Structures are given as structure tokens and as C-alpha cells.
Amino acid sequence: MAAEPVRPDGAEEIRQSLVISCADAIELMTDWLDELLVDGDRERLAAHLAGCQACGVYLDQLRATVTIVGSLRGHEAWQVDDATMAMLVDRFRQSQV
Amino acid sequence: MTTDVASPSTFDDDRALVAALREGDEDAFRELVARHHGMLRRVASIWVDERVVDEVVQETWTAVITAIHRFEGRSSIKTWLFRILVNQARKRGTRERRSIPFSAAAPRDESPIVDPDRLLHPELGPNYWPAAPATWEGDPEGRLLSSEIRSVLIAAIESLPPAQREVITLRDVEGWDAAETCTAMGISSANQRVLLHRARAAVRGAMEEHHGG
Numbered sequence: 001m002a003a004e005p006v007r008p009d010g011a012e013e014i015r016q017s018l019v020i021s022c023a024d025a026i027e028l029m030t031d032w033l034d035e036l037l038v039d040g041d042r043e044r045l046a047a048h049l050a051g052c053q054a055c056g057v058y059l060d061q062l063r064a065t066v067t068i069v070g071s072l073r074g075h076e077a078w079q080v081d082d083a084t085m086a087m088l089v090d091r092f093r094q095s096q097v
Numbered sequence: 098m099t100t101d102v103a104s105p106s107t108f109d110d111d112r113a114l115v116a117a118l119r120e121g122d123e124d125a126f127r128e129l130v131a132r133h134h135g136m137l138r139r140v141a142s143i144w145v146d147e148r149v150v151d152e153v154v155q156e157t158w159t160a161v162i163t164a165i166h167r168f169e170g171r172s173s174i175k176t177w178l179f180r181i182l183v184n185q186a187r188k189r190g191t192r193e194r195r196s197i198p199f200s201a202a203a204p205r206d207e208s209p210i211v212d213p214d215r216l217l218h219p220e221l222g223p224n225y226w227p228a229a230p231a232t233w234e235g236d237p238e239g240r241l242l243s244s245e246i247r248s249v250l251i252a253a254i255e256s257l258p259p260a261q262r263e264v265i266t267l268r269d270v271e272g273w274d275a276a277e278t279c280t281a282m283g284i285s286s287a288n289q290r291v292l293l294h295r296a297r298a299a300v301r302g303a304m305e306e307h308h309g310g
Binding site: 010011014015018021022023024026027029030031034036052053054055056057058061062064065066068069070071072073075078079080084085087088089091092093095096 | 121123126127130131134135138139151155158159162163209210211213216220221222223224225226228229230232233242246247250251254265269270271272275290293294297298300301304305
């Protein structure tokens with residue numbers, strides 16, 4: 001929820017406009033990113049995100065986390081080295097006779 | 098037959114690759130190793146000691162060479178390789194006295210994703226952010242991933258419980274989809290989602306800490 005001041009009698013109104021709590025919104029975000037949310041939950045999260053800047057930031061950070069974790073894949077430290085490749089190809093060749 | 102310049106591989110789908118492997122085509126084998134060696138090493142490192150990762154992956158390739166004639170194409174090559182690796186790692190894990198639980202039996206963790214103390218709005222009450230999480234400076238998408246951030250990420254992933262680590266490795270490092278991950282690990286989609294959700298939240302938390310949040 002944004003850090004705007006809330007009128008004394010406005011809390012319930014804001015809770016209703018947000019449809020679900022931030023905690024519930026967070027629970028739906030993994031399926032949201034996978035586009036697996038069923039109708040109802042999808043609309044509830046969309047309505048919450050429309051009014052909640054904080055959850056928007058959290059969701060952006062989850063998305064950024066997925067992207068940067070994915071960048072580990074290409075790191076050369078994990079790739080096969082030439083000597084190992086040569087040894088494995090040799091095993092493959094021997095299995096053919 | 099296509100002549101896609103951007104894709105130099107002649108083995109675009111599993112079927113063509115497997116057919117070539119059965120013919121003893123060494124280029125096909127090189128392609129198979131180049132594509133999947135990194136994945137096998139990353140997954141092996143979840144289950145066995147770092148000292149024996151390369152050995153376990155080599156044993157996996159030997160098993161693959163022996164078994165390729167029995168591959169029936171009911172699963173994708175990568176999930177098939179994954180399962181052979183897990184069998185090799187499990188054998189080794191027993192020898193190394195490290196237990197490898199079956200993923201489906203992973204303990205359930207019901208604790209909240211975000212610390213409840215952080216979700217406490219002065220007027221709206223519990224379960225609402227009092228303020229947005231601090232935005233990340235620099236290059237949050239990681240296009241210019243520094244070795245420092247890479248270390249933070251690797252440490253965060255390594256500190257996860259093994260089942261979470263396995264799911265985030267397959268989903269987000271390897272880029273597998275949810276269905277492939279469920280098939281490979283033999284878990285339900287609900288279980289996969291919970292494990293992924295927790296793993297991502299933990300890694301996000303480590304990034305936040307790194308950014309001084």
C-alpha cells in the first residue's frame with residue numbers, strides 16, 4: 001500500500017478498494033508471472049495492483065529476480081571444457097564398436 | 098527442411114538428435130553435451146559434494162551413452178537426462194552419506210513469504226505494506242551482472258532447502274516451464290508453485306539485502 005495518509009474513517013474503504021490484502025496479493029504473484037491465475041484471482045490481483053504501489057514494486061523485483069537468476073545459465077564456469085568434451089566423445093566412439 | 102541461418106544446429110528437435118545419436122553421429126553427441134552439460138553440473142551440485150560433481154556428471158554421460166538406444170521419446174531429452182543424473186547422484190549420495198530425499202516428500206513450510214512485521218500498515222493494519230520496498234539501484238535486470246551480484250545470487254540459491262533449490266534451478270536458471278519441471282521432479286503443480294514461490298522470495302530478499310534494503 002502506498003504511504004499516503006489515510007483518513008481516520010478511510011481504512012475500510014481503502015481495504016475494500018484494494019480487494020485483497022498485500023499478503024494475499026504476494027501469494028498470487030508466482031502464478032501471475034506464469035500466467036496461470038484462474039479467473040477471479042487474476043481480477044482480484046489486477047485490482048489490488050492498480051491501487052497498491054508497494055505490491056507493484058515487489059512484483060517488479062520478483063520479475064527482475066527471475067531475469068537475473070536466468071543470467072546464471074550462460075556463465076562460462078558451467079560450460080563443458082575441451083578436455084572433458086574430448087574424453088566424452090571418445091567414450092561415445094568406443095561405445096559404437 | 099529449413100535453412101535458418103540464426104540456428105546453426107542441424108538437430109533442432111529431440112527426434113532428429115536421438116536418431117543421429119543412434120547412428121553414432123559424433124557431432125550429434127557433441128551437440129547434446131554442449132547443450133546440457135551445464136544443466137547437469139548445476140543440478141548435480143545440489144545433491145552431491147562439489148568435489149564429485151564432475152565425476153557424477155561424467156557417470157551420467159556414460160549411462161546416457163549406454164541407454165540412448167532405449168530412449169523412447171515419451172519425455173524430452175532434457176527431462177530424461179535429468180532423471181539419469183538424479184539416479185547417479187542418488188547412488189553417489191548414499192555412498193557419500195549425504196541423503197537425497199525424494200522431492201515429493203519435501204517438507205512443507207507454511208511460514209509467510211514476507212516477514213509479517215514488514216506488512217503492518219499504521220492504518221490499514223496487518224498484511225498491508227506500510228510503504229513500498231526500496232527500489233533497487235543500478236541495473237536490476239542484471240544486463241550488466243557484476244561478479245559481486247552473481248556471488249550474492251549463487252550464495253542465496255545454495256542456501257535454499259534442496260527441493261526449492263532444484264525448482265528455482267530448473268525454472269529460472271535453466272528456463273524450463275512448470276510442466277517440464279513437475280515431470281522431471283515427479284511433483285504436483287501445486288507443490289512446484291509453492292517451492293518456486295518460496296525460492297524466488299528468498300532470492301529477492303537476498304538481493305534486497307545486498308541493495309541495502
